[in-house]
Amino acid sequence: MIAVGLCRAEEAGEFDHVQTGPLALLWQPDGTDTDRLDRCLAAQEQLGAFLPFSPRQAPKLAAACDWIRPRIAALSAALDDLAGQxxxxxxxxxxxxxxxxxxxxxxxxxxxxxxxxxxxxxxxxxxxxxxxxxxxxxxxxxxxxxxxxxxxxxxxxxxxxxxxxxxxxxxxxxxxxxxxxxxxxxxxxxxxxxxx
Amino acid sequence: MTAPDPTQDWPSPLAEISRLKIDPERVEQDMARLVLGLMEFLRKLMELQAVRRMDAGSLTPEEEERLGLTLMRAEEALHRLAAQFGLQPGDLSLDLGPLGRSV
Incomplete structure (x- = not known):
């Protein structure tokens, strides 16, 4: 499973995700760069705030979870910056x-x-x-x-x-x-x- | 508005966590990429120094010719070597994770 980006947990809705504190890490099965780009575009359009990972260099889900845990406060602040933009x-x-x-x-x-x-x-x-x-x-x-x-x-x-x-x-x-x-x-x- | 390359290579240090740098099935190409990437990095540094000296007007016409010829042939030789391993000039830009790209 490949991580495609982050959003607020309460907004993740229908997107496949794993919750980490107040954040949701969106993921999708292994696919092409274009598949990941499509998922990022959909998340950008439907979510209030979305922090994407590079489609070409997206990390595996487990590695992304490990990276996020000690950075939850900074990533939550980033989502506040991205809201509506x-x-x-x-x-x-x-x-x-x-x-x-x-x-x-x-x-x-x-x-x-x-x-x-x-x-x-x-x-x-x-x-x-x-x-x-x-x-x-x-x-x-x-x-x-x-x-x-x-x-x-x-x-x-x-x-x-x-x-x-x-x-x-x-x-x-x-x-x-x-x-x-x-x-x-x-x-x-x-x-x-x-x-x- | 026009669309950019959808697979643009946005730098991602996070990707370093899960990316294997040397593939056992193509060790020669990956090793060549690493070595030639470092050589290209050094060549670019020399080019920047030459440009800085050109801007400062501190080179004689003979020095300009010799330096320019050396850098031009070094670039050609690097690109020729890269092509022998199936690499494009853009492949010689090494991803150094949080430090950014080498060239």
Missing amino acids: GEMLVTLQPDTTGSGPPSSSGRDWLRERTLQHARLRAMQDCLRDLLPGAHLLPTSPGAPVEATVLLPPDLMHSHARTLHAACPEGVDCRVSGPWPAFGYAAALTARLTEPT
Whole structure:
């Protein structure tokens, strides 16, 4: 059995779950990443607050129970933060259609790589300006820059329109959501699992 | 609004609890991934240092050429080696659990 996420025990209802104190750990039989994503989407839509696990890296039920027990207070507080909110994923990609062919000299290669690093920093600064408080996801030069932010679902379309309008020329801005709070959960579990 | 990759690899230190890193059925590939991932991590560190020196203007044109050529060929060689083990460049990013990803 694979754990898919957490909610408040009184809200778990029809979802398969195991109760741990005030929390319910939702689970499903072994399945594909897409099966787990579907379960997360259903939980996000039907529950007041849902903390998902990464569909691709979801833990086994017993291991997740062991991890949750000493962290119940922090996880309950996280569910309070998530109540009534979904996650908006914003992706910025600079238009690089003007880039030349692959470099043949070491100097050109290094200059191109230096430009990619500069573009990456500029995109990250741009996202921080557009979305204060957003959680920036790890990326690398030449790849899109992504960030997540928690919002009430009914505000997402207006935020998306504002972002498109404010996005600098030459930058492709894509917005999607509301999603289960995968980015928030990844940051939270990392913080709660930090080695001591 | 557009949909992202539904199987996006959200970092999850919790997954480390139950994930087996080396599969007995594909030991060679998993070991290659580990070793090449560490080499890629070191190569990226050298690239960042080179970029920092380029930004600071502390490299001569000859140094830029030599450093750039070395890093370019190191990247090509790493990707070629990875391909021999059926690995993509993205597979060389190692999940270090609570520490995040290596590259």
